[in-house]
Amino acid sequence: xxxxxxxxxxxxxxxxxxxxxxxxxxxxxxxxxxxxxxxxxxxxxxxxxxxxxxxxxxxxxxxxxxxxxxxxxxxxxxxxxxxxxxxxxxxxxxxxxxxxxxxxxxxxxxxxxxxxxxxxxxxxxxxxxxxxxxxxxxxxxxxxxxxxxxxxxxxxxxxxxxxxxxxxxxxxxxxxxxxxxxxxxxxxxxxxxxxxxxxxxxxxxxxxxxxxxxxxxxxxxxxxxxxxxxxxxxxxxxxxxxxxxxxxxxxxxxxxxxxxxxxxxxxxxxxxxxxxxxxxxxxxxxxxxxxxxxxxxxxxxxxxxxxxxxxxxxxxxxxxxxxxxxxxxxxxxxxxxxxxxxxxxxxxxxxxxxxxxxxxxxxxxxxxxxxxxxxxxxxxxxxxxxxxxxxxxxxxxxxxxxxxxxxxxxxxxxxxxxxxxxxxxxxxxxxxxxxxxxxxxxxxxxxxxxxxxxxxxxxxxxxxx
RNA sequence: GGUCCCUUCGUCUAUCGGUUAGGACAGCUGGUUUUCAUCCUGCAAAGGGGGGUUCGAUUCCCCCAGGGACCGCCA
Numbered sequence: 001x002x003x004x005x006x007x008x009x010x011x012x013x014x015x016x017x018x019x020x021x022x023x024x025x026x027x028x029x030x031x032x033x034x035x036x037x038x039x040x041x042x043x044x045x046x047x048x049x050x051x052x053x054x055x056x057x058x059x060x061x062x063x064x065x066x067x068x069x070x071x072x073x074x075x076x077x078x079x080x081x082x083x084x085x086x087x088x089x090x091x092x093x094x095x096x097x098x099x100x101x102x103x104x105x106x107x108x109x110x111x112x113x114x115x116x117x118x119x120x121x122x123x124x125x126x127x128x129x130x131x132x133x134x135x136x137x138x139x140x141x142x143x144x145x146x147x148x149x150x151x152x153x154x155x156x157x158x159x160x161x162x163x164x165x166x167x168x169x170x171x172x173x174x175x176x177x178x179x180x181x182x183x184x185x186x187x188x189x190x191x192x193x194x195x196x197x198x199x200x201x202x203x204x205x206x207x208x209x210x211x212x213x214x215x216x217x218x219x220x221x222x223x224x225x226x227x228x229x230x231x232x233x234x235x236x237x238x239x240x241x242x243x244x245x246x247x248x249x250x251x252x253x254x255x256x257x258x259x260x261x262x263x264x265x266x267x268x269x270x271x272x273x274x275x276x277x278x279x280x281x282x283x284x285x286x287x288x289x290x291x292x293x294x295x296x297x298x299x300x301x302x303x304x305x306x307x308x309x310x311x312x313x314x315x316x317x318x319x320x321x322x323x324x325x326x327x328x329x330x331x332x333x334x335x336x337x338x339x340x341x342x343x344x345x346x347x348x349x350x351x352x353x354x355x356x357x358x359x360x361x362x363x364x365x366x367x368x369x370x371x372x373x374x375x376x377x378x379x380x381x382x383x384x385x386x387x388x389x390x391x392x393x394x395x396x397x398x399x400x401x402x403x404x405x406x407x408x409x410x411x412x413x414x415x416x417x418x419x420x421x422x423x424x425x426x427x428x429x430x431x432x433x434x435x436x437x438x439x440x441x442x443x444x445x446x447x448x449x450x451x452x453x454x455x456x457x458x459x460x461x462x463x464x465x
Numbered sequence: 466g467g468u469c470c471c472u473u474c475g476u477c478u479a480u481c482g483g484u485u486a487g488g489a490c491a492g493c494u495g496g497u498u499u500u501c502a503u504c505c506u507g508c509a510a511a512g513g514g515g516g517g518u519u520c521g522a523u524u525c526c527c528c529c530a531g532g533g534a535c536c537g538c539c540a
Contacts, residue, residue, distance in 0.1 A: 009540085013539080043540055050540095076540095113466090117466045117467090118466070118467080119468080119536075120536075121467090159469095163469095168467075168469090169468095173538055178538080180538085182537090182538065183537095183539070183540050187540080203469095203471095203534060204534055204535065205534095205535090207535050208540090230470080230533090230534095233533075235476085238533080269477065270477080270478095272478055274479075274488095275478085275487075275489075294478075295472095296471045296472065296533090297532090297534090300476095301475095301490075301491080304477065314503085350503095353503045353504090354503070355502090360502095425499080428499060429500070440501050441500075441501075442500095443499060443501095443502095445499090
């Protein structure tokens with residue numbers, strides 16, 4: 001077999017949801033595991049619904065999650081003439097025929113079948129009528145002459161052998177009456193011309209595969225291998241659709257999920273490798289195979305995404321984490337000034353312990369990011385005279401400390417606790433509020449170290465004035 | 466309604482006929498702790514039902530039930 005080539009072929013008619021992203025990921029991983037190529041094909045032949053903004057969103061999403069396609073994106077609409085040529089060739093060699101039934105006529109037949117609760121299948125009316133008897137001035141569609149007798153077997157790389165009766169596949173339309181090709185024709189011709197060796201796609205395409213295989217056979221083209229992966233279901237157990245909430249990548253990046261975490265989650269959704277849960281990009285390429293794909297659909301579990309994200313926050317190196325944070329804040333919160341880089345980076349060790357998402361890190365790092373802090377009103381009201389006295393006392397001590405670290409700060413706080421006959425909260429809380437604006441947040445010593453002596457003193461002075 | 470697919474803890478899954486059915490997330494305990502967390506103990510939690518085959522079935526076969534996908538001159 002020639003070098004593995006796979007593709008992801010979305011239609012730009014809506015936002016790409018994470019089911020599609022997973023399909024892209026699997027295709028990409030499969031090809032990379034085999035040192036092959038992966039391609040992106042934009043199936044934009046539905047002129048009514050295709051939009052450039054969706055195409056851009058698809059490309060952006062793949063990039064965000066780290067799936068890179070080889071070469072330029074293949075734009076299906078630019079190949080329509082090729083598709084039409086193949087339709088004509090199929091017509092010429094007797095594998096297709098012109099059908100002069102009007103859409104109204106077909107609709108009528110479908111309606112009747114539904115009423116009688118019979119399965120509808122096009123009645124093949126024009127299949128054997130010679131061209132000489134064709135009506136004049138009536139537009140025709142071209143239908144593929146599908147097999148009627150016998151059965152077909154799909155040797156699916158995930159599902160095993162799937163057998164169906166050929167007569168359940170109707171004579172499907174390959175060219176509309178306006179002369180444009182339909183999906184099954186276009187996809188097949190493109191896959192062939194692009195040299196695809198493996199077609200990995202959602203379960204919902206299985207019937208299409210039986211149709212497409214017949215085109216390959218009729219054209220005498222080499223058949224690619226097929227793998228149909230189970231769909232992702234919502235928690236209610238239905239197919240994930242564009243209408244469902246929280247299903248695009250943006251929905252997850254918005255709440256502070258990192259691309260690597262989502263990639264890892266998606267990889268393990270419906271695929272497994274021993275008991276391994278965490279896969280770096282390199283490991284996922286190394287271990288990915290079709291064998292590990294389960295046969296049953298899997299449900300999307302947001303708490304799992306969150307915990308995966310938390311794992312990545314706590315375990316990736318701090319430079320990457322910082323980059324993720326900066327990216328996130330730039331898009332969704334505020335631009336982080338580069339002069340804060342050192343302070344934030346050196347604070348990540350404690351910030352990340354309190355975070356499941358980048359939002360959490362941002363919220364807890366606000367007191368570093370912004371020079372002017374916003375006070376939570378209720379918390380601010382806790383700063384009474386007694387609290388101010390403690391803040392003042394602490395400030396004096398702090399100004400005498402030359403080396404700001406926990407070892408030096410702790411005795412100061414402890415002595416203040418004793419002196420004021422209170423507990424840690426009595427001292428820690430006012431200080432925390434004064435320094436960050438909120439009584440919740442990072443550990444007190446971490447806060448002071450993060451701010452540095454001068455900035456801390458400045459903030460303490462401000463609140464008692 | 467027809468065709469096809471699926472069925473192990475709540476969720477994602479492991480098991481290539483013999484296991485106390487394993488792991489992870491979530492949940493619940495207990496401990497550490499400076500708020501909030503983290504971290505560490507531990508607990509609980511599963512083979513849809515019925516038939517076979519077999520010394521032995523979660524595993525192989527059949528039936529049923531349940532769920533899902535498809536059934537466009539959309540892709």
